[in-house]
Amino acid sequence: MPQLHDVDYTLEYPYTRTTGPVIGPFLTGLRDGRILGQRCGDRVLCPPMEFDPDTFSTLEPDLVEVGPGGEVVNWTWVAESSAKHPFDRPFGFAFIKLDGADTALVHAVDTGGDPEAMSTGMRVTAQYREERHGSIADVYFVPEADAADQVIEPGEEPVTITEHLIGLRLNEPLYPHRARFAQGLLDGKIIGQRSPVTGKVYVPGRGYDNMSRVLLSEADEVVVSDVGTVVAFTELNPVQYYGQTETEPYVRCSILFDGTDQPVIGIDIRDMTVEEMRVGMRMRCIWRDPEDRSVEDIDNRFGNIPESVYTRFEPTGEPDVPADQLKEHSW
Amino acid sequence: MAARPCAVLGIGQTKYKRRRDDVTLDGLVREAVLRALEDAGATFDDIDAIVIGKAPDALEGVMMPLLSLCDALGAIGKPIHRVHTAGSVGASTSISAVNLVESGMYDTVLTVAYEKQSEGNATWALSGGKSGGQGAGGTFAPWIRNYIARSKAPEHIGWMVAVKDRLNALKNEYAHLHLPDISIEKVRESPMLWDPLHFLESCPSSDGAAAMVLGNDDIAKKSGRPPAWVISHAKRTEFGQFPGRDTVRPQAGVECSEALYRKVGITNPREQIDCAELYVPFSWYEPMWLEGHSIAEEGEGWKMTDAGDTELGGSFPVNMSGGVLSSNPIGASGMIRCLEAANQVRGTAGEYQVPGAKISIGHAYGGAAQYYAMWMVSSELNPVF
Numbered sequence: 001m002p003q004l005h006d007v008d009y010t011l012e013y014p015y016t017r018t019t020g021p022v023i024g025p026f027l028t029g030l031r032d033g034r035i036l037g038q039r040c041g042d043r044v045l046c047p048p049m050e051f052d053p054d055t056f057s058t059l060e061p062d063l064v065e066v067g068p069g070g071e072v073v074n075w076t077w078v079a080e081s082s083a084k085h086p087f088d089r090p091f092g093f094a095f096i097k098l099d100g101a102d103t104a105l106v107h108a109v110d111t112g113g114d115p116e117a118m119s120t121g122m123r124v125t126a127q128y129r130e131e132r133h134g135s136i137a138d139v140y141f142v143p144e145a146d147a148a149d150q151v152i153e154p155g156e157e158p159v160t161i162t163e164h165l166i167g168l169r170l171n172e173p174l175y176p177h178r179a180r181f182a183q184g185l186l187d188g189k190i191i192g193q194r195s196p197v198t199g200k201v202y203v204p205g206r207g208y209d210n211m212s213r214v215l216l217s218e219a220d221e222v223v224v225s226d227v228g229t230v231v232a233f234t235e236l237n238p239v240q241y242y243g244q245t246e247t248e249p250y251v252r253c254s255i256l257f258d259g260t261d262q263p264v265i266g267i268d269i270r271d272m273t274v275e276e277m278r279v280g281m282r283m284r285c286i287w288r289d290p291e292d293r294s295v296e297d298i299d300n301r302f303g304n305i306p307e308s309v310y311t312r313f314e315p316t317g318e319p320d321v322p323a324d325q326l327k328e329h330s331w
Numbered sequence: 332m333a334a335r336p337c338a339v340l341g342i343g344q345t346k347y348k349r350r351r352d353d354v355t356l357d358g359l360v361r362e363a364v365l366r367a368l369e370d371a372g373a374t375f376d377d378i379d380a381i382v383i384g385k386a387p388d389a390l391e392g393v394m395m396p397l398l399s400l401c402d403a404l405g406a407i408g409k410p411i412h413r414v415h416t417a418g419s420v421g422a423s424t425s426i427s428a429v430n431l432v433e434s435g436m437y438d439t440v441l442t443v444a445y446e447k448q449s450e451g452n453a454t455w456a457l458s459g460g461k462s463g464g465q466g467a468g469g470t471f472a473p474w475i476r477n478y479i480a481r482s483k484a485p486e487h488i489g490w491m492v493a494v495k496d497r498l499n500a501l502k503n504e505y506a507h508l509h510l511p512d513i514s515i516e517k518v519r520e521s522p523m524l525w526d527p528l529h530f531l532e533s534c535p536s537s538d539g540a541a542a543m544v545l546g547n548d549d550i551a552k553k554s555g556r557p558p559a560w561v562i563s564h565a566k567r568t569e570f571g572q573f574p575g576r577d578t579v580r581p582q583a584g585v586e587c588s589e590a591l592y593r594k595v596g597i598t599n600p601r602e603q604i605d606c607a608e609l610y611v612p613f614s615w616y617e618p619m620w621l622e623g624h625s626i627a628e629e630g631e632g633w634k635m636t637d638a639g640d641t642e643l644g645g646s647f648p649v650n651m652s653g654g655v656l657s658s659n660p661i662g663a664s665g666m667i668r669c670l671e672a673a674n675q676v677r678g679t680a681g682e683y684q685v686p687g688a689k690i691s692i693g694h695a696y697g698g699a700a701q702y703y704a705m706w707m708v709s710s711e712l713n714p715v716f
Contacts, residue, residue, distance in 0.1 A: 011460040015392035016450050020355035049402060050357055056375045056405035058361070161352060166392040200574050210570050232473035234525050236465060241455035245462040252465055254473075261574040266465060274526065279473075302459050323480065328575040330477050331699075 004179050007299040012167030013242055019134075019160055021061045022050045027134040027159040029063070033152025035126060035139065036063040037101045046101035068126035069144060070098035070105075077115045086140055089113040096124060096141060109141045117143055128152055134159030175300050177207040180218065182295040185309045188287045192224045192260050200261040204304060226285040228257035229321045231329045232265075235274040251277055255313070256329050263329050268307045280320035283313045334433035336712055338551040338558035339673040341371025341544030347507035347658035350449035351538040356393065357403035360445050363540035364404060367441070371544035372554055375405035378544070379437035384414040384424025384444040385662030386697075389456040391447050404443065416566075417697030418467075418610070420444065421665025422704035425543065425693070426564045429706070432547050439550050445540035446660035453536060453661060468533055468613060470699060472525035474578040475615040479527065481579060482618070484633035486527060489614035490518040493532045493656060495642055496611070500653025502643075502682035507537045507658040532614035532656075539660035541667045548712070559673035562714065564706040565590035571699035578700060580623045587703035588624035591692070595707065596716050600626050603716050604707070605688040606648040606675055608668035610695040612655045617641060620694065621649070624705070643683055651675065651683040665695025669706055676710040690714060 019027055022038055026048050029036040038048030039062040045053075046066050052059055075094035081087055086108045092115070095104035109124055111117035125147035132138035132155070174182065177193070181204045184191035193205025197212035203224060208215050233253035238246035251274050254263040269277070287293070287310050294308040343366025345351070351359055368374060381404050388394050397406075397413040404411070412431075414424040421444040428442035458464020478484070497513040500506035513531070521530040551558045567590070569583035570576070588600070597603045609620045621632035626647065635641055641649040650656070652671040655664050672693035674680040685691075694705045 011389070013389070013392060013451055013455055013460065018350075018352045018355055018447075018450070020353070020358045023355060050355065051361070051402045053402055053407065056402070056407070058365075164392070211573055232477075234465070234469045234472045236463075236469050237524065238463070239452075239454040239466065241452040241458075241464075243455065243460060243462055244464075252469065262572060265572070268463070302461060327577075330474060330578045331572050331576070 004174055004182050004295065007170065007172050007174060009170040009299055010167055011170075012165060014163050014165050017162045017164065019162060020050060022048050022059065022063070024158060024160050025061065025063050027136075027162065028155075029065075030136065030138040031132045031134040031159060032154035033128050033150070034065050035067040035098060037066040037098070038063055043102040044100060045103050046098055047105050064100070066100035067098035070096040070101070070124055070141075072109065072118070072120055072122045072124055073097050073104050074120060075109070075118050077118065086137055090115065092118045094118070094124070094141070107139070107141055109143075111143060134162060172300065174298070175207060177205050177216070178298065178300055180221065181205065182298045184223070185295055185305065186290070186293050188290065189223045190226055190257060190285075190305070191221050193220045194222050196220060201259060202262050203257060203260045203264050224260050225258035226287075227316060228255040228260070228283060229326065230254070230277060230279055230281040230283055231256050231263045231326045232279065232331060233269070233274070233277045253277065254331050255283055256326065263331055264304045265331055266304055267313065269313060270307070271312050278320060279323055280326065282316040282318040282320070284316050286311050286314050335435045336548040337429045337432040337545055337561045338548070339543050339561065339670065339677070339708065340546045340551060340554050340556045340558060341367040341369070341373060342670045342674060342679070343367030343370060343542040344505045344667065344670070345539045346505055347537040347539035347660055349507070349535070349537065351447065352449075356391065356396070356445075356447050356450070357400055359447060359538065360400055360443055360540045361403040363445070363542040364441065364443055367542035367544050371546075371556055373439065373544055377439050378405065378409065378441045380410040380412070380431055380440050381406045382412045382414060382424055382428040382431065382440060382442040384420040384442075384666065386417060386420055386446060387415070387456055389451070389460075390453055390661065391450040404441070416702040416704065418612075418661055419665050419695040419697030419702040419704045421541065421663050421667065422669050422693060422695035422706065423566055423665065423702070425666050425669040426566060426704055426706055428543070428545050429561050429564060432545050439544065439546045441542065441544055442666070443540060443542040444663040444666040446662040447538045448536045448660060449538050468525040468528055471613055472528055474700070475613065475619070476527060478579045478615060478619050482622075482630045482633055484618060485637070487515065488618060488633045488636050489527060489532050490515045491636055492611065492614035492617045493518045496650050496654045496656040499643055499651055499683055500657035503652045503657070505658070506653040507535050507539070508653070528613050528615070534612040534655045534659040535657070537658050537660040539658065539663055541663040541670055543666070543670050543673070557677040557679065559676045559708040559710070560712045562707050562709045562712075563591050563594040565594070566702075566704045568703070569701050571701045579619065580629065581700050583701065584620070584623045584696065584703050585625065587705055591705045591707055592625070595714070598716070600624075601647060604647075604690050604692055606651060606685045607692045608652065608654065608671045608694065609649055610655055610665060610668055611650060612659060614656065617649055624694065643685065648685050651680065651685060665697075665704060668695055669693030672706070673708045676708050678710075
């Protein structure tokens with residue numbers, strides 16, 4: 001069986017955060033070169049908190065400057081830094097109790113890559129980045145002796161909202177049944193899986209029959225027709241979210257291919273208008289030339305019959321299938 | 332052993348808005364929680380366990396919010412549970428909290444659900460972060476067309492629901508949409524999003540949180556607050572896609588309501604229930620759920636809407652608070668249905684109170700209309716039907 005491609009899938013979005021009455025001033029302070037703690041009874045919490053962690057009562061904003069010096073109360077060493085880390089060389093993550101604070105802040109300590117320079121009880125000093133955005137990453141720490149004098153220009157507006165590109169990257173092989181389905185499309189064939197219990201044919205197969213709770217294997221696979229019946233359609237006006245590449249309205253439809261029992265959903269129709277679509281309409285897949293077919297968009301979760309394997313779906317001109325015969329397939 | 336009786340003793344909601352930029356996520360959730368505690372005459376000290384629910388984490392990009400929200404919820408040192416059943420989660424969460432009281436394990440339970448939709452993008456999240464996502468409306472529209480074809484409902488039914496719920500919302504200070512000049516013409520002329528759904532037949536995207544304090548019969552007696560007794564509840568699930576699935580009247584929805592009614596001996600929900608808060612994110616789901624939950628016969632739900640029966644003041648009011656069509660912090664929307672049903676039987680629904688309401692239901696559905704959660708609340712512990 002050919003190994004088509006690994007799935008390299010990034011789920012990523014520029015989320016925003018509203019910062020509220022306590023965290024907002026804290027982030028504004030970092031941008032302006034100051035670290036602020038929140039008074040909580042006779043203690044000062046840094047990082048500041050909105051709620052008293054002991055009594056759960058709401059803390060009215062009452063921020064006081066702490067640091068810039070502090071003491072490492074515990075630490076760990078990051079021997080290999082990643083792209084998301086604050087430094088491109090080995091560094092320490094430490095609990096730092098800043099002067100004037102009663103709780104410790106977790107932050108990064110740059111010793112120039114030397115783990116021997118880290119110790120519990122060591123004195124560190126805050127240093128600020130050239131570019132600051134009202135973020136916890138505006139600041140970092142160095143051993144007290146290494147600290148440089150910095151002149152920080154304060155910003156103007158208070159920080160009330162921040163943006164964070166948060167993501168998750170998955171890298172995994174295509175499941176075997178997905179790989180066989182995708183290879184079928186490259187060969188101009190639609191492969192389904194037939195349940196040995198009910199005889200129902202699913203396209204694409206899931207590798208199991210969810211109704212009869214049996215596994216389905218290559219032995220259960222059948223090539224089905226590339227002619228089928230439209231069972232549902234909808235016109236989409238693409239919402240312009242992050243990563244959206246669609247700009248114009250287009251039609252999505254579900255097609256029940258002949259000899260199958262479950263429609264393939266989400267088939268893109270680009271050369272017909274929604275007015276030309278009918279439930280019951282007979283359609284045929286017009287495949288791309290073999291060398292132009294691609295299944296890169298198929299992963300283990302998304303992608304059925306992508307536009308990258310066909311040029312269009314074309315009405316066959318046969319009479320429509322009556323809607324009541326399609327009642328069982330109304331997705 | 333019989334289940335311990337459980338009552339809603341405190342209700343808290345935030346104002347629902349497009350963007351709550353004055354508070355953090357923690358502050359937003361906290362606002363609803365403090366109001367629920369105040370309404371119950373309780374403090375964090377009285378809470379034995381917490382149940383939290385929200386829709387997919389991808390909506391705000393906060394993973395495992397049950398951990399980061401512990402301080403705001405007063406959960407340190409107490410059991411906390413998180414529930415997730417897509418759009419139905421607010422109602423599933425409410426029921427999970429009831430289960431904890433009914434079991435006898437905890438006397439007083441705090442439950443909370445929320446969404447801060449402005450921090451992310453729901454259509455992006457529902458599309459798995461990929462271009463070309465179909466979204467909820469694009470998925471439901473063909474099923475709605477099938478409903479219309481099957482029931483022979485006239486097209487104005489959807490417009491009527493859109494107007495009715497927005498007029499109800501004018502009586503609810505917490506509702507997101509306040510559209511005093513809403514009209515059938517305005518709905519009909521608003522842009523078509525997914526045929527047959529116009530822009531004004533669709534729910535908004537809201538920030539907000541909802542919370543309740545639930546207690547057993549002893550706590551209810553001591554609290555002196557008007558109780559809404561949770562006399563029945565049910566959850567059901569089905570696969571999103573399978574041959575023979577009826578997407579117009581899904582079997583899981585039918586069975587969920589049948590179980591809800593059967594437990595307390597309801598044989599004629601239309602007559603024996605006074606009002607309902609149903610999860611209607613798109614206008615046509617009002618008649619679809621009236622039929623899908625056996626309140627109306629198949630093909631008859633739209634006639635209740637058409638006759639004005641579902642209006643505030645009608646014979647079977649639906650979504651007196653303005654419903655999901657007027658406020659949609661997704662994860663909280665199901666809990667809002669549950670707590671608004673409780674408001675009715677407690678007599679605390681203010682301007683949108685159904686006079687004399689004794690029995691009400693809260694309902695939510697989620698995923699591809701595949702998760703169902705419903706509860707029934709009563710002003711009396713043992714109503715006779």
